[in-house]
Structure formats: structure tokens, C-alpha cells
Amino acid sequence: MLSDLEHAVLGIVWIEQPCTAYAVRVVFQKSPSAHWSGSAGAIYPLIRRLERDRLLRSAARRGDKRGTRLYRLTDGGLAALKAWLRPPLPPVSGLINMDPLRVRIRFLGALPKRERRAVVGEAQDKLREFLPQVKSEVRQARTSGDTPQYLISRGVLISVRAQLAWLAEVGRTL
Amino acid sequence: MLSDLEHAVLGIVWIEQPCTAYAVRVVFQKSPSAHWSGSAGAIYPLIRRLERDRLLRSAARRGDKRGTRLYRLTDGGLAALKAWLRPPLPPVSGLINMDPLRVRIRFLGALPKRERRAVVGEAQDKLREFLPQVKSEVRQARTSGDTPQYLISRGVLISVRAQLAWLAEVGRTL
DNA sequence: CCGCTCATGTAACTGGTTACATGATTTA
DNA sequence: TAAATCATGTAACCAGTTACATGAGCGG
Known part of the structure; x- marks a missing residue:
């Protein structure tokens, strides 16, 4: 409801x-x-x-x-x-998240090879820049003993790392 | 636009x-x-x-x-x-996906401990049941040489595994 | 020829958004 | 005392959903 x-x-x-x-x-x-x-x-x-x-x-x-x-x-x-x-x-369909990066990469073939690399590179940069912030949130939640918030921040961190790992794969196979 | x-x-x-x-x-x-x-x-x-x-x-x-x-x-x-x-x-905010599992787990403390475990357990079950399907899609895309589809399926697989890894952490720390 | 899938369409609705507006409270 | 933030609110809009309806094409 x-x-x-x-x-x-x-x-x-x-x-x-x-x-x-x-x-x-x-x-x-x-x-x-x-x-x-x-x-x-x-x-x-x-x-x-x-x-x-x-x-x-x-x-x-x-x-x-x-x-x-x-x-x-x-x-x-x-x-x-x-x-x-x-x-x-x-x-499960309601548990699988919609990754805005994934929907883009799906159509990356529409771009010439050189530009594809640039897209993947920029996505990696943006996510990597974001990592320290997430990490500090993890630390902060842990030291303050806020377990639920700690787990959520960990979730975000794990998810971002997974995206980065995937992007590395994408970059490798063009 | x-x-x-x-x-x-x-x-x-x-x-x-x-x-x-x-x-x-x-x-x-x-x-x-x-x-x-x-x-x-x-x-x-x-x-x-x-x-x-x-x-x-x-x-x-x-x-x-x-x-x-x-x-x-x-x-x-x-x-x-x-x-x-x-x-x-x-x-980045547009690149970070909204994980429906994460929004739930955030409030898991509202449930008594025993029920929390059941929630995490069910989520793990559903995702694990889903894994073979994703894996077969990965295989299929690879053998058929459909590189973009292969990468997308890999993305889903990596994302689901990340969710599972996170859920394991959640389960460990209650 | 029956039932399934292909194929298109619309009306009523829902669940949000943007943009604007107002005013109290706090802080530099 | 000015600026920033706290706090609430609304109107116009938009993107997408559900549910329904129609009918062609096709395989058993």
C-alpha cells in the first residue's frame, strides 16, 4: 500500500x-x-x-x-x-538495482573507440574521487559506534568498488 | 532534455x-x-x-x-x-545506484534480532538463486561473441556478488 | 480454428519533480 | 542587521504505471 x-x-x-x-x-x-x-x-x-x-x-x-x-x-x-x-x-527483480552507468555502457559501441576510453576513464575518475568520502563515513560511523550507519556506508563502499572493478574489466575489453 | x-x-x-x-x-x-x-x-x-x-x-x-x-x-x-x-x-550522485536492499537494511534495527537474521537470510537466498541465471547469460553472451551484452551481464554478476558480500558482512555484525 | 504472441493504443492515475513563496530563527 | 539556515507550504508539471481495449499473425 x-x-x-x-x-x-x-x-x-x-x-x-x-x-x-x-x-x-x-x-x-x-x-x-x-x-x-x-x-x-x-x-x-x-x-x-x-x-x-x-x-x-x-x-x-x-x-x-x-x-x-x-x-x-x-x-x-x-x-x-x-x-x-x-x-x-x-x-529479485526488485532487488537488482538500476545502475545508471550500466545503461550507458551498454550503448558504448555507438562511440568511436577513443571516445569510449574517455567515458570509462571519466567514470572511474568520478567514482575514485568519491571513495575517500565514503571511507571517511565508514570510519566515522565505526568510531562513533553507529552500527546501522556503518553497515550502510560499507554497503555504498562495496558497491562503488564493484562498479570500479567492473569498469576496469570494461576498459580492458574495450 | x-x-x-x-x-x-x-x-x-x-x-x-x-x-x-x-x-x-x-x-x-x-x-x-x-x-x-x-x-x-x-x-x-x-x-x-x-x-x-x-x-x-x-x-x-x-x-x-x-x-x-x-x-x-x-x-x-x-x-x-x-x-x-x-x-x-x-x-557522482547520479552514478550511485539506489539499492532497495540497502534502504531496508538501514532500518533493520526496528526488528527483533531473530527476525533480522531471517531478512538477511532471505535476501541472500533470493540473490543466490539468481546467480546461475546471470552466469548463464554471461556464458551465452561470451560464446556468441556479443561483447556489449557480455559486459552488461558481467556488470550484473559483479553487482549481485557485491550485494552478497555485503549481506554476509551485515549478517556477521547482526 | 483456437489460443498464444505480436503489435499498438489510450484513459485514469500516481508519485514524484521544479520552482516559487513565506516567514521564523540563528549566526557572523 | 544582514545573511544563512530552518521550516513549511503550494501550483504546475512530468514521467511513468496499471489496466484496459483492439486486432493481426501464426503455430498446433
């Missing part, structure tokens, strides 16, 4: 509660993936919907003159989050 | 031409990722748009009484495809 974004919002509120809708937006904006922008037009109506459906509840922050509200999960919200996490998981 | 889907359609037509809009749909439907469904409501209007903008051209298949049309890339279409492939690539 709820979309992945809505479930993710429940999850973020579960982690950050009590928190504002704005804080939820920031989480998406800071995410390394551009999949969800965390735009105001998406988040505020979505959160109102979740509150209307009693999955979130909110209270005004005392002494705050803008409409700032602090959200928490209700029991129903926690149940919805759990139901989403629990098996059965979606079919 | 054009979306990723539109560019991907240009790419598919470039590979398969001359081909029907239906053939393009089938490519998306057979793709291991569920990101684009290849639904009729997406593809047919999109292809008409591309033809209107002179990026595709089409001809009726002779002796065919349904409106079946065979599409090809125009010079402009090939140029648009190349421009999309060529550097500059999108920023």
Missing part, C-alpha cells in the same frame, strides 16, 4: 524521532544517491498523509512561532515499518 | 534496428531490473515523440495489415545518443 519512499520516511522518523519534516528532507538530500531528492513538494504532503493515517503523530515545538512540528512514530507506524522489512521480500 | 529512458530507447533502437516499438518494450521487460517496466503507456507515446522530433524514423512493414512500423535511428538520433554517452557524465 505504502510506497518505498513512504516506508523510508517511516524508517527515518523511527531513527530520528522526535524530528521535524525538514529533518527528514535533509536526510534524503544528504544521501549519496539522487534517487529521492527530498523535495518539499514530496515530503510535506507525504508526511501529512502518514499523520492522517495515524502512522505518525506530531506535537508543536513549544515556544516556536512558525508551525514547526515534531513527529514520532505511532504503534501503527512502527508496525507498518516492520511489515515492510519482514519477509517476504520483493522478487 | 531527453530523459534516461528516452536515451535508453534510442540506444536499444540503435542496437536492434530496424525494430518495432514492441521489440523495444520486450527488451525492458526482459531486463533483470524492474526500474523500467516497458509498459505500453510509456513506450508507444515516447517513441512517437522521438519520431516527431526526428530522432527516429519509421516505415511500415510491407504486407502487414496492422499498423506495425519498423523504426530506425536518424542521424540526429545517433547524435543525441552519442551526446548522452559522452563526457561530461552526470555528477
Whole structure:
């Protein structure tokens, strides 16, 4: 019934509660993936919907003159989050991610050989430049003892390394 | 200007031409990722748009009484495809894929420990079941000499293995 | 000739986006 | 006190989905 974004919002509120809708937006904006922008037009109506459906509840922050509200999960919200996490998981097709690099490389043959190398090279550069940032996030999460965040950062790191390994293969075979 | 889907359609037509809009749909439907469904409501209007903008051209298949049309890339279409492939690539945020598994695992702490293991276990099972299929696609592409398809399948394989490696880590640290 | 696949199409909807706007609060 | 950030909101739009519908071509 709820979309992945809505479930993710429940999850973020579960982690950050009590928190504002704005804080939820920031989480998406800071995410390394551009999949969800965390735009105001998406988040505020979505959160109102979740509150209307009693999955979130909110209270005004005392002494705050803008409409700032602090959200928490209700029991129903926690149940919805759990139901989403629990098996059965979606079919594999829903687990295989869409790699924007892969869809490009698929058509690389449309470019002359020299330009192909340039594309692969630039992709490698961009990903390699990104590595230190991910690594520092891994370190930071580990030293601060934030295990879930540590695992997520590890996931990103492993995924980026896999992309780099694949790009190396692509570069080798043209 | 054009979306990723539109560019991907240009790419598919470039590979398969001359081909029907239906053939393009089938490519998306057979793709291991569920990101684009290849639904009729997406593809047919999109292809008409591309033809209107002179990026595709089409001809009726002779002796065919349904409106079946065979599409090809125009010079402009090939140029648009190349421009999309060529550097500059999108920023890293556009290169990092959204892993649906990762967004779930992020909130795994909402589940009691025993259930967490079950989630990780099921994800591993589903991905492992999927491996033989990918491997056979790799073999098939290699023996048939279809280098681009070989590289794509390799990409999927590497990505799935990376997910499995990560899941193993997740399982180890709870 | 029946059923499956090929082939195209549309209407209603959904789940987001961009862009804009407003105003409170904090910080330099 | 100005600038940056926090915080909420909406209107117009867009890209894609689901679901439905139609009919030709083809293999058993």
C-alpha cells in the first residue's frame, strides 16, 4: 500500500524521532544517491498523509512561532515499518538495482573507440574521487559506534568498488 | 532534455534496428531490473515523440495489415545518443545506484534480532538463486561473441556478488 | 480454428519533480 | 542587521504505471 519512499520516511522518523519534516528532507538530500531528492513538494504532503493515517503523530515545538512540528512514530507506524522489512521480500527483480552507468555502457559501441576510453576513464575518475568520502563515513560511523550507519556506508563502499572493478574489466575489453 | 529512458530507447533502437516499438518494450521487460517496466503507456507515446522530433524514423512493414512500423535511428538520433554517452557524465550522485536492499537494511534495527537474521537470510537466498541465471547469460553472451551484452551481464554478476558480500558482512555484525 | 504472441493504443492515475513563496530563527 | 539556515507550504508539471481495449499473425 505504502510506497518505498513512504516506508523510508517511516524508517527515518523511527531513527530520528522526535524530528521535524525538514529533518527528514535533509536526510534524503544528504544521501549519496539522487534517487529521492527530498523535495518539499514530496515530503510535506507525504508526511501529512502518514499523520492522517495515524502512522505518525506530531506535537508543536513549544515556544516556536512558525508551525514547526515534531513527529514520532505511532504503534501503527512502527508496525507498518516492520511489515515492510519482514519477509517476504520483493522478487529479485526488485532487488537488482538500476545502475545508471550500466545503461550507458551498454550503448558504448555507438562511440568511436577513443571516445569510449574517455567515458570509462571519466567514470572511474568520478567514482575514485568519491571513495575517500565514503571511507571517511565508514570510519566515522565505526568510531562513533553507529552500527546501522556503518553497515550502510560499507554497503555504498562495496558497491562503488564493484562498479570500479567492473569498469576496469570494461576498459580492458574495450 | 531527453530523459534516461528516452536515451535508453534510442540506444536499444540503435542496437536492434530496424525494430518495432514492441521489440523495444520486450527488451525492458526482459531486463533483470524492474526500474523500467516497458509498459505500453510509456513506450508507444515516447517513441512517437522521438519520431516527431526526428530522432527516429519509421516505415511500415510491407504486407502487414496492422499498423506495425519498423523504426530506425536518424542521424540526429545517433547524435543525441552519442551526446548522452559522452563526457561530461552526470555528477557522482547520479552514478550511485539506489539499492532497495540497502534502504531496508538501514532500518533493520526496528526488528527483533531473530527476525533480522531471517531478512538477511532471505535476501541472500533470493540473490543466490539468481546467480546461475546471470552466469548463464554471461556464458551465452561470451560464446556468441556479443561483447556489449557480455559486459552488461558481467556488470550484473559483479553487482549481485557485491550485494552478497555485503549481506554476509551485515549478517556477521547482526 | 483456437489460443498464444505480436503489435499498438489510450484513459485514469500516481508519485514524484521544479520552482516559487513565506516567514521564523540563528549566526557572523 | 544582514545573511544563512530552518521550516513549511503550494501550483504546475512530468514521467511513468496499471489496466484496459483492439486486432493481426501464426503455430498446433
